[in-house]
Amino acid sequence: MSTPPRGVTGNILTSDAAGAARTETAPFGHALVRAAEQDPRIVGLTADLGKYTDIHVFAEKFPARFFQMGMAEQSLVGAACGLARTGCVPFATTYGVFATRRAYDFIAIGAALGRANVKIIAGLPGLTTGYGGTHQAIEDLALMRSIPGLTVIDPCDATETAQATAAIALHDGPVYMRLLRGVVPVTLEPHNKFEIGKARLLLDGTDVAYISTGLMTTRTLEAARILAATGIKAAVLHVSTLKPFDRAAVGALLSRVPRVVTAENHVVTGGLASAVADLAVDERLAIRLKRVGIPDCFCESGSLPYLAERYAMTAAHLVKAAQEILK
Amino acid sequence: MNELPLTRDPAALRTRAKALRRHVLRMAEIVGQGYVGQGLGIADVLTVIYFSELRTRPAEPGWVDRDRFVLSTGHYAIGLYAALAEAGIIPVAELATYGADGSRLEMSAPETTPGVEMTGGSLGHGLAQSVGMALGLRLQGRDARVFNLLSDGECQEGSTWEAALAGAHHRLDRLIAIIDCNNQQADGAPAKVMGLEPLHEKWAAFGWHTQRVNGNDIPALLAAFTQIRATPGKPHAIVVDTLMGKGVKTFEEREKNHFIRVAPEEWALANRQLEESA
Incomplete structure (x- = not known):
């Protein structure tokens, strides 16, 4: 892991908006x-x-x-x-x-x-x-x-x-x-309309599938763009409703693209990664899965860029996870 | 549709309370055990609430302008079902299914049963939900009242006091909390489990118009509710001291009676004692 950037914790109103275009x-x-x-x-x-x-x-x-x-x-x-x-x-x-x-x-x-x-x-x-x-x-x-x-x-x-x-x-x-x-x-296009219980394929690809929820989808989209420049086609499925879980959309993607990276702003147990793994077992889908998210620990306090780096949740980490799963 | 007729006649209410107690005994006899002590002890309070205070339409349990009776202590269901049957909200014949597999009259009252406003049983929810109901009814300009029956033991739940703060802060004077002090919780008397007294002073200090009466004294209960109508601007608490098993001597005298186990031959005696009671 690279050395995390040093910042300051800031006040309680710290947001993830730093550097966002809109x-x-x-x-x-x-x-x-x-x-x-x-x-x-x-x-x-x-x-x-x-x-x-x-x-x-x-x-x-x-x-x-x-x-x-x-x-x-x-x-x-x-x-x-x-x-x-x-x-x-x-x-x-x-x-x-x-x-x-x-x-x-x-x-x-x-x-x-x-x-x-x-x-x-x-x-x-x-x-x-x-x-x-x-x-x-x-x-x-x-x-x-x-x-x-x-x-x-x-x-x-x-x-x-x-x-x-x-x-x-x-x-x-x-x-x-x-x-x-x-x-x-603001990172999603407004035409990409939210519906309760519907996962949305924001980007199609055949080499690796990112399945992400919450703000991590901003980062999986960025990771997919970085991968595209190296010739790797990544799909991005955004699952903003964890429950009811869109088994049809997730299952269809797992069947088509079995190399999968999940990404969630949450511990990697019990959330999105677990829902994907449960589905793969239920449907007998042979997938390779890498889970990006918070490890099984309480986290430090710190600036948001520091925390993202510290717990390996940046776009760069998502790129690395995809590359590893493609080896 | 017709509202349930209400009365302030103590003799008529005593007769009704005895009818509730008969239902409670019959239900307890069928399952052979249970919360018969609570059902008998609270029968006078339920009678006064249902037949003297609560505006309901038996044929229309979801009437939007109804007064709400919220039972926190789900295990008092045996008493509530008796009241609902006497009020004509559920059929009397259905009481025979109390506690049976597949029955909607579960041992702890589920809100899927007509007349049950909230699923109680996880103690400490009732007052918080009652606060919300009172806020909602007031916002909608309805003059309906909300009655919450909770128990002494339930005053050990922190959420009860969170809700007590909210009731006073929002000046919910159409909210009435009835705290049943039967001096018996699962592990024994509250004084030994976790002391609660002085309850009157605690509720008063939280900003509630508070009274303490004998919960097995129907005229005293009627007077307390009269006092409530004359006291606007604050939520109301009535701490009611009740005797578990009231009306059946053998149950009144039992020492550890949160959940009574009764031998089959005891029911005939219990029924006889109830009929002989005042």
């Missing part, structure tokens, strides 16, 4: 306002993180439809479930670590078993914060994916965050969505 500010907050203008059932809640999860945009526009729950995540999710039972469509925000670690039972029983129409919006997914293990939601997808009936989404960029917000507002059922907040890069 960005949008608070795509979730603005998309929620647009949805709420159409649908009076939509309400918002937060657990003392309104400013840090972009829902303050909604709160300013619809103060009567916004409920501050204080630093109390069980109460946050429980109240959201109660609101849903009266016909409201609640969007509840906090950080992923607090939603999934503190309020797990409330999501599993209140939201999922109860089929409550609740949307849990979870900030700081994976390594998108300079803070360490207390704030980095590195295993949230594994936890949420194992809950029956819960829809689990990890959007890639500002465009998809806005599209997914609109889509889950219309979807009747409990949803856990990871949130990219603040200044968020």
Whole structure:
């Protein structure tokens, strides 16, 4: 591994937008306002993180439809479930670590078993914060994916965050969505429209298949471009809905391109890589799989470029993973 | 569709409470054991809520303007089913399936059963969801109230106090928490398991209009609910002290009775004691 660049952790508003050609500010907050203008059932809640999860945009526009729950995540999710039972469509925000670690039972029983129409919006997914293990939601997808009936989404960029917000507002059922907040890069084309449960082939190729979720798809697209310059044709399948998992699209790609690199902003167990491996076993597909993501450890705090380098999650690492699997 | 008629006549409510207790005994006898102590102990509270306070339409359990009764303690289902049957929300004949494989009257009440607002059982959820319901109903301009029955032991769950803060902060004066103090949790008396008292002072300190009454005294319960109507601006807590097994002497006197095991020959005596009780 090359020496990681030395940076500074920065403040809690650190974003992954550095160096991005295009960005949008608070795509979730603005998309929620647009949805709420159409649908009076939509309400918002937060657990003392309104400013840090972009829902303050909604709160300013619809103060009567916004409920501050204080630093109390069980109460946050429980109240959201109660609101849903009266016909409201609640969007509840906090950080992923607090939603999934503190309020797990409330999501599993209140939201999922109860089929409550609740949307849990979870900030700081994976390594998108300079803070360490207390704030980095590195295993949230594994936890949420194992809950029956819960829809689990990890959007890639500002465009998809806005599209997914609109889509889950219309979807009747409990949803856990990871949130990219603040200044968020725009890397996907708007015509490439998000649909719940649909994986999208962003780039076709025959030599190696990248299957990625969340912000890692920005990096798999970059890695595919680097590989193309060396004559290697890489496919990029973007799986932003972890659950329900698009078995048809993933299975079709595995059958056609059996050399596979998965990429996720999450530990490599229990998330996307595991879902791909499960499918390969179920369908008896002989694939070679390399898993790029966070190893089985709590991570350091640090600047985002430092963390990406430290845990081998950059485009360069994805190129290397593809080259190794092609040997 | 018709609303369930309500009454404030103590004699009529006592008769109804005895009917609930008969259902509870019959259900417990069929399964041979269970939460008969809780079902008997809470029968007066459920009677006053369902037949004196709660606005419902038995033929339309999902009526949007209904008052909500949220049962946190799923294992009190035996009492709830008795009340739902007496209210005409579920058929009386169905009570015979309580706890049977494939029955919708599970030992812990699932929300798929008509009249059950929330799946309780994982303790500490009910008050948080009730806060959300009260927020939603107020936002929609409905004057429906939300009644949450929780237990003394449930006050050991931190989430109960998170929700208590929220109820007071948002001034949910159409939210009523009824805390059943039967002084018995799974491992014994709360004073030995994890002390809870003084409960009245705790709820009051959290900003709730709080009363403490004998939960087996129907006139006292009626007076408490009257007091609630006269006290706007705050959520309401009624700490009710109840006697587990109330109405059946042999169960009242049993020492460890969170989950009662009853010998087959005891049921005839229990039924006789219930009929002889006041």
